[in-house]
Amino acid sequence: MKNREWEQKIEALLAELTLDEKISMIHSAEFFRSGGVPRLGIPRISMNDGPMGVRNEFEPDKWVTIGTTADSTSYLPSNSAIAATWNRELAKTSGEVLGREARGRGKDMILAPGINIKRNPLCGRNFEYMSEDPYLISEMVVPLIEGIQENDVSACVKHFACNAQEYERLFVNVELDERTLREIYLPGFEAAVKRAKTWGLMGSYNLVRGVHGSQNRFLLTDILRKEWKYDGLVVSDWGAVHDTKLAAESGLDIEMSVTPDFDEYYLANPLKEAIKKGEISEERVDEMVRNILRFMLRVRLIEIELKKQKNGKVTAKAVRVPDRDPGCVNADVCHTFVRKTAEEAVVMLKNDKKLLPFKPSETQRLLVIGDNANRMHAAGGGSAEIKALYEKTPLLGLANEYGGNTEVKYARGYYVPRKTADIVNWQEGSVNIEEINREQRKKGGFTAEEKKLIKKLRDEAVALAKEYDKVVIVGGLDHDLDVEGKDKESLKLPYGQDELIKAVLEVNPNAAVVMVSGSPVDMSAWMDKAKAILWMSYNGMEGGAALAEVISGSIVPSGKLPESLPADFKDTPVAKYGDYPGRKLTAAEKKRMNARLTQNFNEGVFVGYRYYEKENVKVQFPFGHGLSYADFKYSGLKVEKVKGKTAFTVSVQVKNTGHVSAKETVQLYVGEKNVSAGNPVKELKGFDKAEIKPGQTKTFKFKLDEKAFSHFSNESMKWEVMSGDMVIYIGASSADIRCTKTVKI
Ligand code: BGC
Numbered sequence: 001m002k003n004r005e006w007e008q009k010i011e012a013l014l015a016e017l018t019l020d021e022k023i024s025m026i027h028s029a030e031f032f033r034s035g036g037v038p039r040l041g042i043p044r045i046s047m048n049d050g051p052m053g054v055r056n057e058f059e060p061d062k063w064v065t066i067g068t069t070a071d072s073t074s075y076l077p078s079n080s081a082i083a084a085t086w087n088r089e090l091a092k093t094s095g096e097v098l099g100r101e102a103r104g105r106g107k108d109m110i111l112a113p114g115i116n117i118k119r120n121p122l123c124g125r126n127f128e129y130m131s132e133d134p135y136l137i138s139e140m141v142v143p144l145i146e147g148i149q150e151n152d153v154s155a156c157v158k159h160f161a162c163n164a165q166e167y168e169r170l171f172v173n174v175e176l177d178e179r180t181l182r183e184i185y186l187p188g189f190e191a192a193v194k195r196a197k198t199w200g201l202m203g204s205y206n207l208v209r210g211v212h213g214s215q216n217r218f219l220l221t222d223i224l225r226k227e228w229k230y231d232g233l234v235v236s237d238w239g240a241v242h243d244t245k246l247a248a249e250s251g252l253d254i255e256m257s258v259t260p261d262f263d264e265y266y267l268a269n270p271l272k273e274a275i276k277k278g279e280i281s282e283e284r285v286d287e288m289v290r291n292i293l294r295f296m297l298r299v300r301l302i303e304i305e306l307k308k309q310k311n312g313k314v315t316a317k318a319v320r321v322p323d324r325d326p327g328c329v330n331a332d333v334c335h336t337f338v339r340k341t342a343e344e345a346v347v348m349l350k351n352d353k354k355l356l357p358f359k360p361s362e363t364q365r366l367l368v369i370g371d372n373a374n375r376m377h378a379a380g381g382g383s384a385e386i387k388a389l390y391e392k393t394p395l396l397g398l399a400n401e402y403g404g405n406t407e408v409k410y411a412r413g414y415y416v417p418r419k420t421a422d423i424v425n426w427q428e429g430s431v432n433i434e435e436i437n438r439e440q441r442k443k444g445g446f447t448a449e450e451k452k453l454i455k456k457l458r459d460e461a462v463a464l465a466k467e468y469d470k471v472v473i474v475g476g477l478d479h480d481l482d483v484e485g486k487d488k489e490s491l492k493l494p495y496g497q498d499e500l501i502k503a504v505l506e507v508n509p510n511a512a513v514v515m516v517s518g519s520p521v522d523m524s525a526w527m528d529k530a531k532a533i534l535w536m537s538y539n540g541m542e543g544g545a546a547l548a549e550v551i552s553g554s555i556v557p558s559g560k561l562p563e564s565l566p567a568d569f570k571d572t573p574v575a576k577y578g579d580y581p582g583r584k585l586t587a588a589e590k591k592r593m594n595a596r597l598t599q600n601f602n603e604g605v606f607v608g609y610r611y612y613e614k615e616n617v618k619v620q621f622p623f624g625h626g627l628s629y630a631d632f633k634y635s636g637l638k639v640e641k642v643k644g645k646t647a648f649t650v651s652v653q654v655k656n657t658g659h660v661s662a663k664e665t666v667q668l669y670v671g672e673k674n675v676s677a678g679n680p681v682k683e684l685k686g687f688d689k690a691e692i693k694p695g696q697t698k699t700f701k702f703k704l705d706e707k708a709f710s711h712f713s714n715e716s717m718k719w720e721v722m723s724g725d726m727v728i729y730i731g732a733s734s735a736d737i738r739c740t741k742t743v744k745i
Helices: 004-016 018-027 077-084 088-104 133-151 178-185 188-193 216-229 244-248 269-276 282-296 332-344 396-407 432-443 448-467 497-509 542-554 572-577 588-593 607-613
Strands: 026-032 157-160 172-176 201-202 234-237 301-307 314-319 348-349 365-369 407-411 470-476 512-518 533-535 599-600 632-641 648-656 662-672 683-692 697-704 710-712 719-721 725-731 736-745
Touching: 004 301, 004 314, 018 269, 018 282, 026 282, 077 088, 077 133, 088 133, 088 332, 088 648, 133 178, 133 188, 133 683, 157 188, 157 216, 178 188, 178 407, 178 710, 188 201, 201 216, 216 282, 244 269, 269 282, 282 301, 332 542, 365 396, 365 448, 396 407, 396 470, 396 542, 407 448, 448 725, 470 497, 512 542, 512 599, 533 542, 632 725, 648 662, 648 683, 648 725, 648 736, 662 697, 683 697
Parallel strands: 157 201, 172 599, 201 234, 365 407, 365 470, 470 512, 512 533
Antiparallel strands: 301 314, 348 533, 632 648, 648 697, 662 683, 662 725, 710 719, 725 736
16 A cells, blocks of 8 residues: 655655656666665665575676675575475574575565565476466565564565476477466466565566567566555566556556666666657656655654745755664574575475484484585576575584594586686676576586596495495585576486496495475386485575484475476477477467467466376375475364355364374365366465474464465456365375365356
8 A cells, every 4th residue: 555645755855856856766876786876875776686595695787796794694495495484484584594694685675575486396496496386386485585574674585477487498489378367377476466565576588479578568567566556666687678658658667688788788778769759758767766765764764854945835855764673684683594494495295214303322423425416506597596604414414413433425427527717707698698598508427537436435335335334315406407507408307316326225235315496306227226315405504403413313304396297398288289498489470479489378277286186197296295304193073164255163073193203284275176187186275384393293274265276367367266075185195185175066
């Protein structure tokens, strides 16, 4: 809701501004700052990435980091890790840490969170995103944004919308039907706008139905501003604007990009020319400036002071807010929150014969194998990179956790060719599509030297694995693969890890395997042989410590997968129905759009488990899966109708039948009893997480309203409530359903 007093002040200040001054505010003046108007006290808006902590500082107009230690920061678990906690409170505290540090570093807006749907497991940026499920995303993004914005700093939820691949990310056009858009790709953003009241949002690079997201009137005005009543700030992605008129009339407020010719941006001199010629109305610029000033008031960057002059005229100027929250960086309490989140983000995929935990009292000699055990990840990934104050690797975490009574031995096990250091920052070339494509096509073989090293590392690890009774292999991906700007080629594990893991398990079947990854990997070569498998995304500065606590048993694992883990790209809905990596444009498309290829989301709403369940495709591990050191018994499912409404209250009892206190996430799914062809078997509509002591029973309660039983109709273009018998499923995962009840709608 708009504040009337603010709106009057905004109008007064707007009236003071010349066209040049207004235009200076609606595009970058530095790579991470919009322009200000010093004459009237209007400052620049300071922004920075990103999702895993406040990114290192750059020179204002060069892609060179300032190179001091002043920007060392907390490294938070990635969104895919936060989502794996299924814990709304931890999403909130993660937001609080991010917001506090963004403010502590003098920012007005943090370019996070990224919440695009994980439609395609090959997408290079999946680690930055939360889930394949719009409900889980919505539930986690709301507290995350609320946490950020408690600190007089804004979130910037991104990338709006349908950004699902990095390959040709600047020029890939997405075609999808309205139902798919409304049910899968929009709900997270809608929750961010309507429930979390985000003050900032970033448009996407990709086109949606023929128009780039950052200048897309349908998305930015019709849906965002008109339907959802958003009156916050919209920034473009960096270099995502391609047309002055489209951008100026789309609902975008600030154009950001990666080149230092700021005055030549589409919303700079070219816009001024177009206004002078009468091609674009100045009122559009006024509207952008209103949104910018409102944003500044919200984050308390300014107050607007009105003064009555002797002649009766009222003048306005912006002044600083003296008691604005100063934030703070690297407080111990932030690191504690980061640790707590990391602990709940570790997912135990498999634990046959209760192989884990490796209790310290029973572990005299522990062998840790794998490059990822000793690898720090914070400084990679693209715009999500940060200069972490510190990062505890799994190896450090394990050494600390087990202490001096355990001999912790390390063997690298597999060889990762280090990329030669980038001479120019990747972001500088991030809009040069030819260059990006050349990079993506580059393939490197191994030299004879390297081949020798690979064999040596593997042989050493296998020989040691024979000797040690407790062995942990830490592998997976890294930010050479989970990275902005390119997609992965397959789900295969890189660097010869399959051979290594198989060989180690052969000589030591009790080795536990850990996969560090932001997206699915193929584990089929050794999955059946491994008794214990743990899964962890890029898990922040305390990630290694959290993992070690789970391995030792001082923490009981409670993470659940926020996405399905298929073994092979060919098993995915994108492979079966999509056009990935994109089909050629039709002649008509070529004429009307600035794209290089089109991606039809033909799978519709059947993304992730909605597809695997519908078409009975086996995945390695299903959505929502995650084991514990305790066992839980579910019983007493009750479903009661709320009188006079299409709404129900649901309750179920869960008993901890194990020997350790542990957290369980109970999941509620809804689906038709006789599933119609166009609908998923079931969809997540509720979840809750609670700690249960051994022998204790807890009641989990849920509320279901009309929306839980509705679908968007492509015919009526409205949400429609389904009718008939609907099943309410309660489970420990999407595939581990413990009780059901059927209700009539
Ligand atoms: C990314 C955005 C990021 C921006 C600024 C772009 O390349 O897509 O997510 O916020 O750069 O670094």
